[in-house]
Amino acid sequence: MMNEDMHNPQGVTSLPEQIRESVRQGRIRETGRLVSEAVEAGYSGEVILCEALIPGMKQAGNEYRMQEQDIPKLLCAARSMQIGMDTLRPAMETENTQEQYLGKAILGTVEGDLHEVGKNLVAIMFRSVGFEVIDLGVDVSEKQFLKAVREHPDAALVCISSLLTTSNVQMRRIVHALRSSDRGKKRFIMVGGGSVTESFAQEIGADAYTEDAVDAAAAAKEYILSRRRQEEGSQ
Ligand code: B12
Known part of the structure; x- marks a missing residue:
């Protein structure tokens, strides 16, 4: 180099x-x-x-x-x-062509929020470690997130971005709606963006929060690999 x-x-x-x-x-x-x-x-x-x-x-x-x-x-x-x-x-x-395929991740910025730079960065980093990203864009409503998980039942991860404190209420609703629609099949929900903190993420029931996109991709990869190890162990 x-x-x-x-x-x-x-x-x-x-x-x-x-x-x-x-x-x-x-x-x-x-x-x-x-x-x-x-x-x-x-x-x-x-x-x-x-x-x-x-x-x-x-x-x-x-x-x-x-x-x-x-x-x-x-x-x-x-x-x-x-x-x-x-x-x-x-x-x-x-x-990163040698990276293994890690599955699908659904991603979007919450309703009312048009900030896309950080979300797009998350998409790039996720793709770079081996995820297929279903990018729903910005201003994504609870309904649109629910539609996406119905259309992609194999997506193990949902990533939600919010930069506006006024949109945090939407993030809370979306996490709640996703949890209620889980039907026993637990999806890993990650949240982030400038208006989100670790304690808010915990309060709304998200599984993970990271401050930046590089750590987010690493955490998502670790989650998928440990889930695969568990599944292999139980067979
Ligand atoms: C660029 C910008 C805009 C642009 C957006 C352009 C675009 N196409 O995205 C424009 C000019 C449109 C804009 C508009 C507004 N903005 Co603005 N904007 C910003 C600014 C300066 C930078 C945001 C950015 O791109 N950062 C760079 C990226 C790389 O960082 P990031 O988004 O934070 O993402 C990183 C992490 O957060 C993380 N991450 C992001 N998403 C996710 C998701 C997951 C799952 C995970 C794990 C991690 C993660 O990874 C990324 C880095 O590795 C911020 C200030 C700031 N310093 O953040 C204000 C800011 C976000 N905006 C703000 C405001 C108030 C507005 C407006 C309401 C202004 C107005 N009065 O009209 C409007 C709202 C429009 C709307 N409805 O969304 C406030 C929000 C305050 C608040 N706490 O609510 C900020 C903080 C500015 C401020 N200090 O006042 N804005």
Whole structure:
């Protein structure tokens, strides 16, 4: 693997740093081009995500909060992040072709909430460890979650994202409705997003909460593998 320091010895800004700045500034096409260049240059998907795209988006969010950026600029940053993730996806899937198939996971952002960047990141990380993701998108109602679990009875996991505290009430309802529809076949429900905490997750009866998408994918994989070990042990 190449030297992945943020600066090369000549002091020229590295590709991850350029990507970070490009997302922060909301330069959509440039972000796509830089991510392609970084992939070709041999940077791993994880480095591009964790050292470039995510920090760029976080910085844009912080500047928006400090009123140093306005909504249109923030939307461009979110769009740049999305283009970056879309560009990265084929490379990440190739990097992980040796991963075993872990089954289906249903994913969506709760009703009333249009934030999609974190949810899309969860989708990428889940796919990268071997899950098939059924992405319901944003503003997903209790009914739509229930329809999805009926249509995909083999999905062992449901992942719910919420960024707005006002949407937490929806998250509570969705978890409750999913539990009531379980009929003995317990699904693993994971929740996350900026408005969710570990204690809220426990209070509403979710099975797991993680702060970020990388840990979420690792926790989901661990759950599936331990379930398979148990099933093998009981045969
Ligand atoms: C970008 C953004 C927007 C964009 C969204 C664009 C898009 N296409 O997604 C736009 C401009 C549309 C927007 C609109 C609004 N926003 Co906004 N937005 C943000 C901002 C700046 C960044 C969110 C983001 O993309 N973060 C980057 C991603 C990578 O992080 P993430 O989503 O948190 O996801 C990570 C983890 O949470 C986790 N995760 C996420 N989902 C899941 C799911 C599971 C199962 C698991 C395990 C983990 C997990 O993994 C991810 C990282 O690894 C945040 C501030 C912030 N710092 O979060 C405010 C923020 C979320 N917005 C906020 C608000 C208030 C709004 C508006 C109401 C503003 C308004 N007055 O109109 C509207 C609401 C619109 C709606 N109905 O949804 C508030 C929410 C406050 C609250 N607690 O309720 C925040 C916190 C800003 C603030 N400090 O005030 N917003």
